[in-house]
Amino acid sequence: MASSLKSWFPIPKSSHFSLANLPFGIISTSSKSTPRAAVAIGDHCLDLQEFSSSGAFSTLGIDASVFSKSTLNDFAALGRPVHRSVRKFLQEVFAEGGPHAKTLQSDESLQKKCLLPRDQVKLHLPMHIGDYTDFYAGRNHAFNVGCLFRGPDNALQPNYTHLPVGYHGRASSIVISGTPITRPNGQILENPAATPKVPTFSACKRLDIELELGAFLCKSNDMGKPVPISEAADHIFGFVLLNDWSARDIQAWEYVPLGPFLAKNFGSTISPWVVLTDALEPFRTSGIPNETQLLPYLQEKEEKNVYDIRLQVDITPEGHETTRILNSNGKNLLFSFPQMLAHHTISGCPMAVGDLLGSGTISGPEKGSEGSMLEVSKGGKETIKLNGGVERKFLQDGDTITMYGVCGTEETGLVGFGECSGTILPAPKL
Amino acid sequence: MASSLKSWFPIPKSSHFSLANLPFGIISTSSKSTPRAAVAIGDHCLDLQEFSSSGAFSTLGIDASVFSKSTLNDFAALGRPVHRSVRKFLQEVFAEGGPHAKTLQSDESLQKKCLLPRDQVKLHLPMHIGDYTDFYAGRNHAFNVGCLFRGPDNALQPNYTHLPVGYHGRASSIVISGTPITRPNGQILENPAATPKVPTFSACKRLDIELELGAFLCKSNDMGKPVPISEAADHIFGFVLLNDWSARDIQAWEYVPLGPFLAKNFGSTISPWVVLTDALEPFRTSGIPNETQLLPYLQEKEEKNVYDIRLQVDITPEGHETTRILNSNGKNLLFSFPQMLAHHTISGCPMAVGDLLGSGTISGPEKGSEGSMLEVSKGGKETIKLNGGVERKFLQDGDTITMYGVCGTEETGLVGFGECSGTILPAPKL
Missing domain, CATH: 2.30.30.230 (Fumarylacetoacetase, N-terminal domain)
Incomplete structure (x- = not known):
């Protein structure tokens, strides 16, 4: 060819x-x-x-x-x-x-x-999205974030390597690249150490990105009928980049015990062109090794079950030049999309054509490859230095984030996703 | 009239x-x-x-x-x-x-x-449901379940009385009364005390119900534009009964740190007739008092912000007579649906006509009014005695659950929801 x-x-x-x-x-x-x-x-x-x-x-x-x-x-x-x-x-x-x-x-x-x-x-938007599910299969990200909250010994929960942890997201908040993102207001706990814990109402002060891949489904399954792992790849239409914008301070206060909610549903951006599963075939590779013996319904014959996609994130503060803040790779996943789908449906959950699965934040193992600002800034403790003397810990109003993903070489022809970008607007005054 | x-x-x-x-x-x-x-x-x-x-x-x-x-x-x-x-x-x-x-x-x-x-x-199904969100506003249920997991002193999380805790559900799994529910398979931890924690693959052994009310929306809001609490009631089309079937053993293993997922997405049943918000106006009453000073965006002028709906749940094991297992009331909520909607959109989350909000499990304060079998059986420790010498802790295959909700008297005319029912089918053999 x-x-x-x-x-x-x-x-x-x-x-x-x-x-x-x-x-x-x-x-x-x-x-x-x-x-x-x-x-x-x-x-x-x-x-x-x-x-x-x-x-x-x-x-x-x-x-x-x-x-x-x-x-x-x-x-x-x-x-x-x-x-x-x-x-x-x-x-x-x-x-x-x-x-x-x-x-x-x-x-x-x-x-x-x-x-x-x-x-x-x-x-x-390329698809009508009936339901959107976000996974957490980027092990390095889960570990990094777990360390920030619980220290390295308890960073990952006992279930983490046994199943692709995931949660239901908000389909209505998926927008296409270029759509502005309004900073959310919400409840935040200014001083988590104080007693009693009394939240204040505020615009989010720790607004973050999450670098993810999204997979669109092209095949449905009936309620009560799981999709076997051997057939799961046939259900995946193609892929987009996904920026799962996150309000870390709102999340920290709200997320127990039922998970992230308003911290995630104010907007999630996808790149506009769906790269077909077939177009990514030449770039199959192995993901993060999982030493846990998986249950049979998650055992995949194909060892090269993720993709070698070079991922990059740029930030452009309003009126300033662009800085590349991270380089990662699509292979930094512990579970593949077929595994996510097999898991998602093992309960009998019905999936529809157009449903979107997010990978979870894709962080690499080394410095400079973390898929969120929370990780780069070590939970907001360190400053991220940008070109032109600008500094950030989290996003400010007017900042534009642009994500890129590309496979292959110019010799044989690049297979890329184009841009996945969004600019932060100020929170509404209420 | x-x-x-x-x-x-x-x-x-x-x-x-x-x-x-x-x-x-x-x-x-x-x-x-x-x-x-x-x-x-x-x-x-x-x-x-x-x-x-x-x-x-x-x-x-x-x-x-x-x-x-x-x-x-x-x-x-x-x-x-x-x-x-x-x-x-x-x-x-x-x-x-x-x-x-x-x-x-x-x-x-x-x-x-x-x-x-x-x-x-x-x-x-009366509505096309774009997105479904389930809240946790039944304070008695949250307290009862919290006691089972963490004891009475830490039963409720610090955020619980400050905001209506909620999470995104799976819209595709909402079915109409009468639809059979297939018992889910999944990962469960047979012995939570053992180390290391290794799950087994099993049909759910702790299949449960959750007695809830659902509210359908009739008005959308744009992304980035919260619905003020003073306007929230105008967004609520009407109400249905909701049985949020729950796989407790799957939930216990999977839910950290991102919340319930497969434990909830194998089917949720609603009653077929939408009772208009106007039809419930005569039955307004006060909910569970909240002594916490709420932030202004959650402060509602109307004190009678929930409804006096008599709620009942019957179980009919296959081949046996019916037993009423609980009586509760729609007023057993700490937050109203307008408060849930104001909270849901404070981040700017866009809601659409047809979106469904669940109340969370509605348990009363006294014995016999608990809205789930988990509560009635004290976490599966006690047996629930049914008519005809049948016993249950959780649901068995062939069990039919029927929920009812009704307001008013026969004199002035009953305002009810009809039935919300479902029968459990065996888990698929895989």
Whole structure:
């Protein structure tokens, strides 16, 4: 395939959206405001509604009306074999000398209709998300945070290596990259050591990020019918970056005994293009070794069950230059997404197409690879020095966070996620 | 109004669905399988699609197409003043000598089309639920459970009286009364005292109920825009009974540090008829006194902020007679639903029409009023004696649980919820 991945269409070498990728998203344009499906390619995207209306997909035998929907749910529901054949077909459409190159290459009028500069399209949430679950499978993060709260000897709870710890999140608060995030107000305990413990009402003072991957599902299961681990990968449509913004002070006061709530539901940002599971296949690798003997329902045949994705986070304080504050990697997970799904459904929990699973914060083992500011600043005790003499412990109003994730090399074509960004607005005055 | 609540239509005195109630639901019939809206009245229901197509609602100036939808979301979104006028109009249609009685009373052919025996209709989930949140506002339950885990001195966490503790639930697992519930499999710790802690895979052995009220929302708020406590009641469409089935052994092992997950997402049952907020107005009362000084965003002007609803739970083991295992009351809450909503959105969390809020388990203060078997059996230490010599600590396969809730008297007309029931199926063999 590598040789056919040279395209007749200009794709910058540094683009996350090489022919080896072709991620799916939902776009609209000023001339046509109805959201519809597209794939990203280089600095452009291919409007799939327009392209399919030319009859381009007729040889594939799929229902091309899925590309006219305002979410990717119906396309996702066609299943991974269909995603695979559509992506392969599109690779052949764009490949230099590919078997379907003539479809578009020789038709300038079709190109003009279908190939839109990406900076001229508006991006929408790619899926209708019925339910969102956030896991905690980044062992280094769980350990780092556990150390801050309970010391290294008790950092991880006894259940941690036996199952992917997770909790239900708030689907309505998932927003697309570029959506501003309003700093939450809430109850915080200014002095946790004082007695009695009396909270004050305040804007969050310890506003943080969490660097995660998100997986969208493409297959449902009925209530009472678990998804076996051997079939779980077939349920995963593709991946996005996920910034699980977190209000640490609100969280510390509210989270016992039922878990994080308002500390998490004021907004979670995802990158707009869904990178198909197939596009990440070449980048499979092993995750964090788990020495615990897992119960059979979590035992995965595939040892390379996570992905080698270079993850980076930049901060841009308003009016200042950008600083890269961390570098991590998607492989820093103790459990894979198939394991998360097998666990999630072992109770019989029904999952739907479009449901989103978050990985948990992906921290690497070494300094500079921590996936949250809580970790980098050691619980707010140390200052993070940024370019231009700016300092941070947590986020300030006007700060913009941008996450990136990319696999592969420019030689064979990058497979990346684009940007996952958000800017902090001040808390409402109440 | 009391005098006009006598109906020309036969309504059994013992019916939960008197003229003082008129709850809304979604029905289908064997002759017309498309789900549509209805109100329950006595042993019948009024098919609102059919009734509105006769032009009955034309004087109200509302868009009657909402009654042809497969959920009540669009009707709910019209707002509480519209719910009020529709309910009042329907009361006048059914009232003896009421101003609109002739609409239906004198038209036998319309009666035949619209008034369906309730035992001949199929009931569906009344709302599309975007997100579901479960609170923990039943102070007696929280205290009882806290005692079991930590003893009476530390039963309630320091945050408990300052805010309505809550967590995000799983919307996809909400089912309607009558849906069987499959016992979940999962990881349990057979011997919590042993070291190291190694879980086993098992069907849940401590399957439990939780007696709750659920509130559906009829008004959305944008992300970043909290709902003030003074406006929160306008966001509440109506109420249902909620059985938050719980796998106590799975919960005990999994819930640290992020809260309950698989212990809750295998199914939660609601009663099918939404009792409008207006129908409960006459039954307002005071809840459990809270001596904590609340922050202003939780201070409610209305002191009577909960409802006097008699709650009952019956168990029917397969092949055995029914035993009433508990009597509680809807007033046993420390926080009201408006307080829950004001708290939920103080972070800026966006809520949508159709979202469901659970109260948390509603236990009374005295013996026999505990809202879960965990409490009645003192954590599984004591046996619950049922009629016919049957004993239980937790639920067995084939057990049917039926919850009831009712307000008022037969004199003025009962306002009730009907049944919220479910039968336990065996865990899947894996």
